[in-house]
Amino acid sequence: QKEVEQNSGPLSVPEGAIASLNCTYSDRGSQSFFWYRQYSGKSPELIMFIYSNGDKEDGRFTAQLNKASQYVSLLIRDSQPSDSATYLCAASGSSNYKLTFGKGTLLTVNP
Amino acid sequence: DAGVTQSPTHLIKTRGQQVTLRCSPKSGHDTVSWYQQALGQGPQFIFQYYEEEERQRGNFPDRFSGHQFPNYSSELNVNALLLGDSALYLCASSLYRDTIYFGEGSWLTVV
Numbered sequence: 001q002k003e004v005e006q007n008s009g010p011l012s013v014p015e016g017a018i019a020s021l022n023c024t025y026s027d028r029g030s031q032s033f034f035w036y037r038q039y040s041g042k043s044p045e046l047i048m049f050i051y052s053n054g055d056k057e058d059g060r061f062t063a064q065l066n067k068a069s070q071y072v073s074l075l076i077r078d079s080q081p082s083d084s085a086t087y088l089c090a091a092s093g094s095s096n097y098k099l100t101f102g103k104g105t106l107l108t109v110n111p
Numbered sequence: 112d113a114g115v116t117q118s119p120t121h122l123i124k125t126r127g128q129q130v131t132l133r134c135s136p137k138s139g140h141d142t143v144s145w146y147q148q149a150l151g152q153g154p155q156f157i158f159q160y161y162e163e164e165e166r167q168r169g170n171f172p173d174r175f176s177g178h179q180f181p182n183y184s185s186e187l188n189v190n191a192l193l194l195g196d197s198a199l200y201l202c203a204s205s206l207y208r209d210t211i212y213f214g215e216g217s218w219l220t221v222v
Contacts, residue, residue, distance in 0.1 A: 004153075032208050043201055043216045044154065049209045088153055097142055097205045098167055101153030 002027040006089050006102035015111050019076040023089030023102055026070070030091040033065060033072045034099065038086045047074070047087075079109040113138060115204045115214035123220045124192050132187040132217045136204030140212075142166075143185040145177060146201040148216075154201055160185055189219075197221045 003026045013019045025033075032051040036044035050056045050063040050072070062075040072091075076083055086106050090099040116135045124130050136143050142161045146154035156169035160179035179185045183204075189196055197220050205211040 034211065036213075043199070043213045046212060051209065090153075092208060092211075097144060097203075097208055097211055098156050098159060098169075099144075099146075099154070099203070099211060100156070103151070103153045 002030075002091075002100055004089055004091050004100050004102040006087075006105050008103070008105070010106040010108060012108045012110060013079050015079060015081060015109055017079050017109075019079045019083065019107055019109070021074040021076075021087050021089070021105050021107065023072040023074075024070055025072070025091045025100075027091065027093070027100070028067075028070065029093050030100075032092045033063070034090040034092070035061075035063060035072075035074045036088040036090065037083075038088055038104065040085075044088055076107075079107075081109050081111050084108050115140075115202055115212055117200075117202050117214035117217050119217060120215065121218045121220075123222060126192055126194060126221055128192050129188065129190045130192060130219060132189075132200050132202075132219075133184065134187070134202030134204075134214060135184045136202075137212055140204035140206045140210075141183050142205045143179055143183065144203045144205070144211075145185070145187045146203060146213075147171070147196075148199040148201060150198075157187065192221045194221050 035047045038044045064073045086104040089102045144159040145157040148154040158168040202214045
């Protein structure tokens with residue numbers, strides 16, 4: 001069973017802090033990794049994707065990928081109350097666009 | 112540029128009935144995938160359509176079927192509805208492996 005595991009949370013951070021969200025995957029054939037944000041009652045919204053080892057930054061968000069450790073993370077700098085949501089980690093293979101999701105981590109940013 | 116659009120937004124069905132959900136992909140996207148998201152869980156892959164063919168299928172029974180039309184739009188059909196089919200059904204469209212966007216979803220309640 002190819003799985004994606006996320007730290008169960010919930011995670012609570014104060015406004016302005018760095019939120020760290022973690023994800024591991026079991027399928028070494030996974031090539032691309034995605035972070036989605038999902039507000040309560042809404043659909044997932046793509047934050048960013050990564051497929052090379054190392055860091056990828058986009059504004060306040062940084063995704064980190066370590067294929068040797070099969071580990072993906074998302075850092076949110078200067079967290080805002082509007083960042084409060086469930087964050088979903090997903091992986092896909094090299095030849096298809098099927099996403100395998102973790103269960104998500106609920107993040108709460110306290111003003 | 113319209114994003115991924117889904118219809119209907121909400122619907123209530125009775126056990127044993129059949130339902131059809133519809134999806135129009137983002138302009139220029141040729142691949143459509145369907146996901147089921149139960150409460151508190153990550154989305155689960157149902158199947159994917161490309162060039163009007165089912166390209167890949169997840170672990171869902173044959174009661175779940177689909178179709179893709181020449182204009183790339185897609186339908187998801189579920190027969191003999193069970194209470195456990197109550198979920199958010201998400202359509203995702205993509206052109207490349209790193210551009211996968213979700214529609215707003217269809218909330219299905221089976222009573």
